[in-house]
Amino acid sequence: MHEMGIAMQIIEISIASIPADLKNAQIKKVNLKVGKLAAVVPESLHFCFQIAAQDTPLCDAQLNIEEIPLKIRCTDCNVEWIAHEPVFVCRKCNGTSVEMLSGRELDITSIEVVDKDS
Amino acid sequence: MLEIMYKNQRYFHHKDFQKPHHSHSSVNDSMGGQHTDTSLLGEANAKTKEIKIVRKVLDVNDTIAHQNRELFREKGVFVINVMSSPGSGKTAILVKTLSHIAPKLKCAVIVGDICTSNDADRLSGSGAPVVQVNTDAFGGDCHLAAHVIKTAADNFNLDDIDLLIVENIGNLVCPAEFDMGENLRIVVLSVTEGEDKPLKYPLMFRVCDAALLNKIDLLPYLDYDRKAAVQNILRVNPQMPVFEISAKTEKGFDSWIKWLMQKLHG
Numbered sequence: 001m002h003e004m005g006i007a008m009q010i011i012e013i014s015i016a017s018i019p020a021d022l023k024n025a026q027i028k029k030v031n032l033k034v035g036k037l038a039a040v041v042p043e044s045l046h047f048c049f050q051i052a053a054q055d056t057p058l059c060d061a062q063l064n065i066e067e068i069p070l071k072i073r074c075t076d077c078n079v080e081w082i083a084h085e086p087v088f089v090c091r092k093c094n095g096t097s098v099e100m101l102s103g104r105e106l107d108i109t110s111i112e113v114v115d116k117d118s
Numbered sequence: 119m120l121e122i123m124y125k126n127q128r129y130f131h132h133k134d135f136q137k138p139h140h141s142h143s144s145v146n147d148s149m150g151g152q153h154t155d156t157s158l159l160g161e162a163n164a165k166t167k168e169i170k171i172v173r174k175v176l177d178v179n180d181t182i183a184h185q186n187r188e189l190f191r192e193k194g195v196f197v198i199n200v201m202s203s204p205g206s207g208k209t210a211i212l213v214k215t216l217s218h219i220a221p222k223l224k225c226a227v228i229v230g231d232i233c234t235s236n237d238a239d240r241l242s243g244s245g246a247p248v249v250q251v252n253t254d255a256f257g258g259d260c261h262l263a264a265h266v267i268k269t270a271a272d273n274f275n276l277d278d279i280d281l282l283i284v285e286n287i288g289n290l291v292c293p294a295e296f297d298m299g300e301n302l303r304i305v306v307l308s309v310t311e312g313e314d315k316p317l318k319y320p321l322m323f324r325v326c327d328a329a330l331l332n333k334i335d336l337l338p339y340l341d342y343d344r345k346a347a348v349q350n351i352l353r354v355n356p357q358m359p360v361f362e363i364s365a366k367t368e369k370g371f372d373s374w375i376k377w378l379m380q381k382l383h384g
Contacts, residue, residue: 002260002292009175017171028166032175037321039295086320087353096356104321106175106295112168 006040006106007048011058014111018057022115027061029112035105036070037086061111070103179296182264186271186299193276196382197284199298201322202306203315204288207332209237210365211306212285216244218375223382224278228270229285230262237285249273253287261292264299281382290319294326302381308333309340313347316354323354327381328361330374335364 010030018025034040042065049063070083074090075097088098174180190197202208209229216225225246229237230253238250249270253259259266267284274282284300286293305326307315310333316323323329329351337344348360359377363370 002295005259006175009178013171013173013175013177017169017173019169022167037324039291039321086317086324088324089353089356096352098356100324108171108173108175110168110170110172112166114166 002039003041003044004048004052007045007052010049010063010108011052011056013108014058014061015056017108017111018113022113024116025057025113026116027058027111027113029062029064030058031064031066031109031111033066033068033105033107033109035068035103037100037103038106040106042067066109068102068105071101072098073101074098176295179264182268183297183299186264186268188299189271189276190282190299190301193279195276195279195282196302197282197298197300198302198304198378199284199286199293199300200304200306201286201290201293201326202288202308203290203311206288206306206308206311207365208285208288208306209240211330211332211363212283213240213244214365214368214371215283215375215378216241216246218371219281219379220244220246223280225281225283226274226279227283227285228262228267230266230287232259232287241285247274260287260289261296262286262298263296267298290315290322294319294322294324302327302378304328304330306330306332307347307351309336309342309344309347313343314350316347316350320354323351323358326355326358328359328377329355331360331362332365334362334369335367 010032014027014030018027034042045065046063053059053061070086071080072083072088073080074093074095076095077090077093079090079092080101081091083103088100089096090098200208200212212227216227219225225244227241227246227248228251229241229248230251231237232253234252235250238248242248251262251266251270253262253266262284271282284298290305303326305322305328307329309331312318331344331347334344344362351358351360361370361374361377363374
């Protein structure tokens with residue numbers, strides 16, 4: 001539901017990341033990591049991004065979303081696993097002391113730019 | 119409905135919903151692994167330059183949340199963030215909670231809604247200062263972000279407050295993603311909702327410190343499997359305390375208030 005705000009943040013961070021020597025650069029691609037547990041619907045994010053990117057250096061940019069699995073570790077027996085359900089109980093020892101190793105990401109990893117002047 | 123899901127999975131099995139169906143070379147790949155995107159290779163050869171960033175999209179919110187947390191700590195204000203879906207009884211719970219603790223503690227409330235000040239009116243009966251935030255002024259947001267709390271907290275003299283209660287906007291999705299600088303997060307679930315809600319909204323139940331299962335006075339009239347609901351909460355967050363309460367009859371309030379006071383003084 002807050003995908004428009006997230007799309008705008010992505011655009012702001014991307015523009016701020018264009019190096020000073022590439023002032024006329026067009027951003028072609030934004031690489032994003034989205035964890036399975038992040039409260040983001042990729043389809044809505046694509047839709048909002050398209051609208052918010054109009055009239056910005058990202059107007060032709062593609063949003064490339066890499067989905068990051070929910071990875072959990074049991075702090076009692078150290079077993080690690082990829083969870084396909086949001087169940088935070090150790091699959092080996094039934095322990096309840098677990099930590100999330102990945103799955104909450106909402107990170108921009110890189111942008112790909114083309115410099116019109118070069 | 120089932121057919122639509124099947125179609126989506128088949129033709130858009132990636133979360134980005136952009137790539138049409140294709141096969142993967144290895145099993146691991148379906149977990150969001152490597153792809154060769156041939157459509158951009160030509161351009162990459164020309165003059166495309168990749169610039170590494172590695173930044174959290176919600177960086178700005180997290181920074182302000184951190185500043186809020188520092189400020190609240192400095193002023194000795196304990197902050198709780200109460201979240202739930204619309205209609206689960208957040209306001210009623212807070213009205214009753216305030217009636218228990220307001221005589222002993224100096225409390226203040228920030229209440230978020232998309233529109234209206236009805237909740238603020240109900241809460242102000244407690245005598246605690248209340249600030250209503252209507253997010254339509256912020257674009258109809260579905261959650262309270264850290265900067266909104268920062269602005270709203272300016273309305274109070276924080277030196278005079280022990281406990282600041284934030285009643286978030288009714289929504290089990292987005293508020294879970296936004297830190298506001300609180301000490302505790304509380305999720306409310308009511309017995310008129312589905313028992314499987316914790317599994318449908320796992321992030322919310324994962325990030326919270328306690329759950330309140332409200333409206334238990336209605337149980338005799340419902341086919342609600344209370345045990346299943348608690349079990350589902352504990353599958354997502356096995357160490358989470360669950361308080362079964364009724365904001366109407368105040369059943370279960372003693373343990374909830376006792377736990378809250380222990381956290382506040384601990």
